[in-house]
Amino acid sequence: MTRPSLTHSLRRFGDQDGTAITEFGLIAPIFLLLMLGALDLAHTLYMQGVLQGVVQKAARDSTLESGQEEGTQVAINQKIETQVKRLAANADVTISRRNFYSYTKAAQAVAEPYNDNNGNGICDGGEPFQDNNANGVRDADGGSAGQGGTQAAVVLTVDVQYPRFFPLDKMIGLSGKVHLSAKTVLTNQPYGQKPGEPVPVVRNCP
Template sequence: MMRRLFPDERGATLVEFAILLPVLLALLMGLMDLCYQAYVQAVLEGAVQKAARDSTIEAADISTIDTRVVTAVRRVAGKASVTPNRLFYASFALIKPEDFADSNGNGIHDPGECFTDVNGNGQWDMDPGRAGQGGASDVTVYRVTVHYTRLFPLARLIGWSNQVVLSASTRFKNQPYGTQSIPTPQLLCK
């Protein structure tokens, strides 16, 4: 009986298909997940760029603009957590850590080392930006962070998190409306 079954190849295709199906499904789901992530990133970046253009005018309602960004992202990622953030600076050149005199040469600001207080808060800052949109001719850095759960739970099989974190940011200069208030940098030794 076995001699008759051994050369019989009927059903071999079904067995091969059963072996390959899980691999093909995993590849398809992984590809769809990555494509979805790219799509959400593209929507996020487009919404952030539009928000930046709208934010530069004097009468801009920042909360409405942020709501539009959240709405745009949630149209494609319904349960996503969307967090907008704005920091403003007096100029593009100030978007960096505050300068300091590195007395001991360790590359880290230590207590007692003199620094240039750009934002007027009396302490050394890694990021001297101030929260908000700023005023006339101020430079604003607008960042939006999005958290959402992956479409398919396969990411865990290869060690990835089931949560996706995307972000987009842009820098823009407000129109020169009104009078800009620029704090005078002071040399402090604290």
């Protein structure tokens, strides 16, 4: 039986080197994509956790008696933005407050009913609606804008949008921006007499 020559063995070894490089070239982009995806997901989950904590702290501060003051609410909003932008400097932060007569109404968030006479799905053209909270406008969630009064249930919502740190939008077609939202419901402290529940009024949509 003839043994393979040294030249033949070296040639086979060189062929295997080429195969390994080719395999690495095929695997490396996939590995890199998985690594970037994992980092992007980890950062998003961390941001969501931080955002939820910031919102809960802000809501507790807002429900104090001093939270009724416009200057206090502005200061709280600035704290929220500052903490978010420590992790995402280019973030756009939108903050909203909706108040309800009770926690139950806040949880239900039922739209005020109206008569859709023209069938277009919009309350317009003088169509009548039931203004349950007596604030003069039809509300899709039954609440009113702002912090509300004593013992009102307040829904604080913070929406955050910022560019992705890694170009996954170009690699796998994801959105170029991350969208996060955090919400919490708390009741204003009883710093005064709670007003009676508003009497529903029938009004017309503009």
